[in-house]
Amino acid sequence: MQTRNKVFEDISQLMTNAMGVAQGAKEEAETAMKSLMDRWLADRDFVTREEFDAVRAMAMKAREENETLKARLDALEAARK
Numbered sequence: 001m002q003t004r005n006k007v008f009e010d011i012s013q014l015m016t017n018a019m020g021v022a023q024g025a026k027e028e029a030e031t032a033m034k035s036l037m038d039r040w041l042a043d044r045d046f047v048t049r050e051e052f053d054a055v056r057a058m059a060m061k062a063r064e065e066n067e068t069l070k071a072r073l074d075a076l077e078a079a080r081k
Helices: 002-043 049-080
Strands: none
16 A cells, blocks of 8 residues: 555645646747747848837828928919919
8 A cells, every 4th residue: 555655645745847848848938939930020120110100200290291392382483373
């Protein structure tokens, strides 16, 4: 009976150790994958959301200024005729 309990204890300890190793491997794999993805994204020269929004605002302002200038130009051409 004592031998049987020892076998179960050994199996339990083995399973516990295996779970610890599996957890460590999982964390290492996640870290490696995150590092790989970070490097891949950095190589692609993607812009941040803040940079995109800033450029978008500049483009909208330029479009508005172009429309204003076009209206002034049209008015000057109309007055010239």
